[in-house]
Amino acid sequence: MDLDLEKHGKRRKTKTENDEQQRPTAMETLPNEIIVDILSRLPITSLVQFKFVCKRWRALAQDPVLVDMHLSLKADGNDPCLILHCDFPIRNQLYFLELSACNQDKEKVKRLYVPFQATMPEFDVVGSCNGLLCLSDSLYNDALYVHNPFTMDYFELPKSRQYPDQEHVFGFGFHPKTNEYKVVKVVYYRNTSNYSYSRARRTVYSQSDVQIFTLGSSSWRSLGKVSYQFVRRPSEALVDGRLHWVSRPRRYHPARRIISFDLADEQFREVSKPDCGGLNRCNFHLSVLRGCLAVAVYGNYGKLEIWIMKRYNDKESGLKSSSLELTPPSV
Numbered sequence: 001m002d003l004d005l006e007k008h009g010k011r012r013k014t015k016t017e018n019d020e021q022q023r024p025t026a027m028e029t030l031p032n033e034i035i036v037d038i039l040s041r042l043p044i045t046s047l048v049q050f051k052f053v054c055k056r057w058r059a060l061a062q063d064p065v066l067v068d069m070h071l072s073l074k075a076d077g078n079d080p081c082l083i084l085h086c087d088f089p090i091r092n093q094l095y096f097l098e099l100s101a102c103n104q105d106k107e108k109v110k111r112l113y114v115p116f117q118a119t120m121p122e123f124d125v126v127g128s129c130n131g132l133l134c135l136s137d138s139l140y141n142d143a144l145y146v147h148n149p150f151t152m153d154y155f156e157l158p159k160s161r162q163y164p165d166q167e168h169v170f171g172f173g174f175h176p177k178t179n180e181y182k183v184v185k186v187v188y189y190r191n192t193s194n195y196s197y198s199r200a201r202r203t204v205y206s207q208s209d210v211q212i213f214t215l216g217s218s219s220w221r222s223l224g225k226v227s228y229q230f231v232r233r234p235s236e237a238l239v240d241g242r243l244h245w246v247s248r249p250r251r252y253h254p255a256r257r258i259i260s261f262d263l264a265d266e267q268f269r270e271v272s273k274p275d276c277g278g279l280n281r282c283n284f285h286l287s288v289l290r291g292c293l294a295v296a297v298y299g300n301y302g303k304l305e306i307w308i309m310k311r312y313n314d315k316e317s318g319l320k321s322s323s324l325e326l327t328p329p330s331v
Helices: 002-022 032-039 044-050 055-061 064-075
Strands: 081-086 093-098 109-112 123-129 132-137 144-147 154-156 166-175 180-189 207-214 221-224 237-239 242-246 258-262 268-271 284-289 292-298 303-309 318-325
Touching: 032 055, 032 064, 044 055, 123 166, 132 166, 144 180, 166 242, 237 284, 237 292, 242 284, 284 303
Parallel strands: none
Antiparallel strands: 081 093, 093 109, 123 132, 132 144, 144 154, 166 180, 180 207, 207 221, 237 242, 242 258, 258 268, 284 292, 292 303, 303 318
């Protein structure tokens, strides 16, 4: 008799525990669209922690609708964040700076873990887009990764065609119409069979090959040659699905030009540049400010000018946003 009561009590206890486990939480009783709206307003660090609570919340955190809403709010300037690349003193590191008003953490700058750093200790940041980073091997130039520094997910791109003597110019971006991420690799190389070494003259890479990789595909595609010689730095500005570079001055084209590459139709086009005159200097950078193409020009005596193109590809809309005097700190 006592044994039967004990078994019955265990059954009742097990049933009660199961009922408590199956009882939905207050969060789970809300409509899905309300939950997504709430989560889309969280800082990225809180959203990453949210996905580790349970399987259902993990699935919510990976919902494409939530990702799109979160990115649209970030694009409006809400709770911005910065990812910093440091290559000092020895190994490369990534750091995260959250500029959220609700972030009261004393440690404002936090180090980000790079899961593949053992195989690629030295890297360059090819580009960043929607929280994703594209990193290239700065030692051997034969490895490329697309990396989410917050979830630590990453994907190594397959090897592309290599040339015996080559230089690279990279670009990485997303086009909202095609909903595709693409990596652009402009390879400049020379025909080594006809090359004679000369110390006095600068190396000229007369041949080129534009290679494209679409995330989700399995291989690179070649678009053939490009008629522009780009400055040897990654694309610095992504505006409306277009990557931008600045061309190098050439014998018959001494003026630098802004060249765009549309990630949808995969065509290069020349962009009208503002009459700032600073592109012919060495110290300049293309940038994006308030969704517009911008040029930051470093002048003499620490002077910095920022030009913003209010209407894309409209030369007359190039307005000087500000002029700053940058003075070095006193020692």
